[in-house]
Amino acid sequence: MYQDKLRELLSKHxxxxxxxxxxxxxxxLYEAGLTSLTTVNLMLAIEDxxxxxxxxxxxxxxxxxxxxxxxxxxxxxxx
Amino acid sequence: xxxSRQGSRFRTYTxxxxxxxxxxxxxxxxxxxxxxxxARFPEEAFAAFKEARLLSAMVPQSLGGDGLNIKQLxxxxxxxxxxxxxxxxxxxxxxxxxxxxxxxxLTSSYFQQYLADLVEHQYLLAxxxxxxxxxxxxxxxxxxxxxxxxxxxxxxxxxxxxYALNADAILVTCRANTDAAASDQVxxxxxxxxxxxxxIAGWDTLGFxxxxxxxxTLTAAGHVEQVIPAPFATILSKSMxxxxxxxxxxxxxxxxxSAVKKARQAVRHAYRKNPDMPPVTSLRLxxxxxxxxxxxxxxxxxxxxxxxxxxxxxxxxxxxxxxxxRTNNVKLRCSEMVVDIVGKALMIVGIMGYKNDSPVxxxxxxxxxxxxxxxxxxxxxxxxxxxxxxxxxxx
Ligand SMILES: Cc1cc2nc3c(=O)[nH]c(=O)nc-3n(C[C@H](O)[C@H](O)[C@H](O)COP(=O)(O)OP(=O)(O)OC[C@H]3O[C@@H](n4cnc5c(N)ncnc54)[C@H](O)[C@@H]3O)c2cc1C
Numbered sequence: 001m002y003q004d005k006l007r008e009l010l011s012k013h014x015x016x017x018x019x020x021x022x023x024x025x026x027x028x029l030y031e032a033g034l035t036s037l038t039t040v041n042l043m044l045a046i047e048d049x050x051x052x053x054x055x056x057x058x059x060x061x062x063x064x065x066x067x068x069x070x071x072x073x074x075x076x077x078x079x
Numbered sequence: 080x081x082x083s084r085q086g087s088r089f090r091t092y093t094x095x096x097x098x099x100x101x102x103x104x105x106x107x108x109x110x111x112x113x114x115x116x117x118a119r120f121p122e123e124a125f126a127a128f129k130e131a132r133l134l135s136a137m138v139p140q141s142l143g144g145d146g147l148n149i150k151q152l153x154x155x156x157x158x159x160x161x162x163x164x165x166x167x168x169x170x171x172x173x174x175x176x177x178x179x180x181x182x183x184x185l186t187s188s189y190f191q192q193y194l195a196d197l198v199e200h201q202y203l204l205a206x207x208x209x210x211x212x213x214x215x216x217x218x219x220x221x222x223x224x225x226x227x228x229x230x231x232x233x234x235x236x237x238x239x240x241x242y243a244l245n246a247d248a249i250l251v252t253c254r255a256n257t258d259a260a261a262s263d264q265v266x267x268x269x270x271x272x273x274x275x276x277x278x279i280a281g282w283d284t285l286g287f288x289x290x291x292x293x294x295x296t297l298t299a300a301g302h303v304e305q306v307i308p309a310p311f312a313t314i315l316s317k318s319m320x321x322x323x324x325x326x327x328x329x330x331x332x333x334x335x336x337s338a339v340k341k342a343r344q345a346v347r348h349a350y351r352k353n354p355d356m357p358p359v360t361s362l363r364l365x366x367x368x369x370x371x372x373x374x375x376x377x378x379x380x381x382x383x384x385x386x387x388x389x390x391x392x393x394x395x396x397x398x399x400x401x402x403x404x405r406t407n408n409v410k411l412r413c414s415e416m417v418v419d420i421v422g423k424a425l426m427i428v429g430i431m432g433y434k435n436d437s438p439v440x441x442x443x444x445x446x447x448x449x450x451x452x453x454x455x456x457x458x459x460x461x462x463x464x465x466x467x468x469x470x471x472x473x474x
Contacts (some may be wrong), residue, residue: 037466060396
């Protein structure tokens with residue numbers, strides 16, 4: 001349910017080589033051009049938007065791998 | 080005997096450590112100066128290592144190797160680093176490549192056979208990641224596999240490949256194919272007998288002269304089964320990155336320890352001459368020993384963490400920002416502390432350490448030490464950490 005917002009943040013901060021709105025839920029964001037720098041920018045934007053804090057243990061490739069993975073992480077944080 | 084068994088049992092880790100100590104004090108140290116002077120490959124040491132089957136130390140016992148883990152390999156590199164940092168560096172670089180194969184290629188029957196052959200023939204493996212136009216950025220390549228059916232051709236402009244001409248095979252990073260994105264990389268094993276090397280740069284350097292890290296245009300050909308069956312990003316995060324940092328850190332610690340040892344000899348010598356007055360240098364020795372203590376402490380902590388993650392079999396942990404930062408920290412700290420420590424050791428040893436022809440010369444130590452921060456430039460590594468630090472809440 002956060003997918004639309006996440007896609008919006010991704011297209012603003014992810015600097016992907018493709019349109020974030022056209023990505024499948026499980027498409028690999030790193031293959032789409034996400035880097036460590038853009039991961040950090042995306043994370044900060046998500047934190048601001050949803051007023052959450054990512055724990056250090058969540059900061060790994062798996063969390064940011066796809067829109068689906070990001071949704072799961074966000075749901076966990078908003079719980 | 081085609082494996083490391085002696086009679087009906089495998090040799091123990093303790094036996095291997097003793098063997099490496101003996102070779103270190105013997106053949107490695109004997110030729111260290113000449114290797115450095117002539118910037119030549121440490122061939123006597125490697126002939127002895129092959130004879131002692133040390134190139135397969137990390138290959139699983141089921142394939143005939145010793146099955147040592149990373150923590151044990153680190154100890155061997157620390158020992159060798161005390162006697163000749165170039166020899167230790169070549170040994171470490173070989174083991175980094177073996178670790179990549181052992182951790183990521185054993186699902187392939189081709190690589191199982193290759194590692195069994197490595198045990199039998201004691202193959203030496205080199206690495207070509209650095210590329211002209213890209214430098215030390217491991218996650219991008221310009222060159223790509225030119226595929227034709229099941230065969231490939233590959234041309235890489237490699238400004239630095241250590242001991243390329245003494246190696247049996249080279250693990251090369253490149254794009255998955257010529258149309259792939261720069262970060263869509265594979266790690267492929269090419270056999271040097273089937274490669275052409277056109278030298279583009281020499282290796283007349285300040286230190287690490289025995290690594291013979293000249294540059295080449297490497298032209299290779301082979302079969303697609305020589306591509307490691309895992310994405311390079313995974314190989315890098317789980318194996319190449321952490322293994323190289325802890326093995327390098329270990330041999331630099333050996334190098335630092337050896338400088339401190341020379342300082343210690345000098346202090347004792349001074350004290351013997353004048354037993355009534357504790358020399359100022361003994362205070363300096365205490366100080367430099369504290370630095371070595373910190374260097375080793377950080378290194379061992381990092382080795383423990385990495386070995387724990389490998390034993391725990393939790394693949395996600397290797398891409399965790401905290402783990403990556405700490406893995407970088409160990410490289411950054413060790414490579415800078417080694418310079419500080421050998422410099423302080425020189426102050427203690429004094430003029431005899433400054434001379435090239437004295438038995439307590441520190442010339443090679445100092446020159447080698449300065450190479451550590453450049454092997455993938457520390458500023459580049461710090462740059463990665465700086466990005467990740469923004470996201471972290473705790474250290
Ligand atoms: C003894 C030795 C053996 C080696 N053996 C091999 C080998 O077998 N195979 C192999 O492939 N390579 C080898 N190398 C090469 C090594 O791994 C590096 O690729 C090489 O030193 C170039 O590193 P670099 O591009 O990081 O830095 P340099 O070329 O030294 O970079 C130049 C400058 O640019 C800066 N810089 C560049 N990019 C960035 C960035 N993104 N962020 C911040 N600063 C940046 C650096 O800080 C530095 O100041 C060896 C090097 C040494 C010293």
